[in-house]
Amino acid sequence: MTACALAFEASARAAEIWVITDREHPMEMAPGVRLIELDAPARIKAELSSKLPSDPAQASLIAQQRLKRGGSELQERLATAYQGVIGAWSLGVTKVPAIVVDRRYVLYGETNIARALASVEDYRQRTQR
Template identity: 50%
Template sequence: MIHILHSSSLELRRLLPITLLCVSAFAQGETWVITDQAHPVTNAAGIRVIHLDEQQRLEEQLTKKLPSNPMQAAASIQTYLSSPDGRQFQRELAQAQQAATDAWSLGIKKIPAVVVDRQYVVYGEADVKTATGIIARARSMQR
């Protein structure tokens, strides 16, 4: 233990940026972006992005493959949904439905919306980095 406390300053300087990065990430909190395909966002890597139209997109993708005959379509759907791809589709559909529920539970009124800690929101900003910066500045002024 004592050896670690007396590490060279070079080692400590190497750890400082990593420590600051971790502290910064934890200070920002949980970030969600709520949008749809018509309102793309940028700088959203590593952030939960909820597309409100994802369920519709998945359903359209499914129905494009169906025959026009209703009886054949019903049989085709049953076969597909029992397949591994069909089970994956059902998981994706359930996730899309849950994501939309999560977004609406926040009372989002406009998209795109960037939400931090389910408490702070910036509407209309497509650049997630800019939006989280706005939120960070507002939060720092409250302290």
């Protein structure tokens, strides 16, 4: 069986694939893969607090305006960012990049989803014998 066929077969058996990374470790994505960037909450916070004045009252007012202006799109970005971090922590993932398959198999350092899926499939085959 070719590597491409094996990767396709493995992806068909994988119910869920997460890529956990940060901006310093970009990854190529594939359809249906969940991207979790562990630094996303910090980036959003930096975006919201950028160039705030030193006066706390003014800074608070501007921050509130930014939150309001961001509306539901900003709320969704924040929720997604924190849910991703919580999901990664709940699995014990602390290093990036990591590819998680079916919330059961974690491959650290791998940046290619097809290779990760092939490795998981190979492991499954070896352990089912």
